[in-house]
Amino acid sequence: MKILILVLSYEDNGIYSEFLKSQKSTWDSFNVDGIETFYYFGNSDKCYIKGNHIYTDVKESLMNCTKKTIKCFESIKDFEFDYIFRTNSSSYVDKNLLKNFILDKPKTKFYSGIIGDFLNQKFCSGSGYFLSKDLVLFLIENQNKLNNNLIDDVSISKVLEMLNVELVNSERFDVHDSNNINPNYFHYRLKTQNRVYDINNMKKIMELKCNL
16 A cells, blocks of 8 residues: 655745755655655746655646645656645644554545534545545546635535545644643644744644653
């Protein structure tokens, strides 16, 4: 089994660049067999891969996240993998527990994340969702049907309705207080009112898990 973790990233020489450094020095500093991480960016003059960075020619903006994500999917479509886990800069991922979660899941038509609702459209939250490879390829082939006026997670869900794909609820721990972190989750969402606190909490999660 092969899983690609794709991290929606942004190089701003500021807080998002610090998130990138923190992810690489915490959860992504551990190698887990069968899991590979790529960070993907916009604002490039062409699409290419350098190391584990995927650069796309999409202008960085909130409403361009759908285009940027599909460009990322196009970059990895010929890679060998069974699933992708699409996450973002303010997430901590325990790769061992993520692997355990996915072990018994179907390898086709699998779409899983924290289920939300936007104007009666059910979707898996963009903070972290799984797609089996067949669905990644389907989205690439049907990208002309994606609504770029919607946030990417909602737009993707709407297109997957064409296949009657079931939304499977996943797990996520939202970190609001560094003193009350449950170590048994594979995905942590760090989004307080202070982004510096979020980066510090990322380090505290790793310390907690390492001590265990």
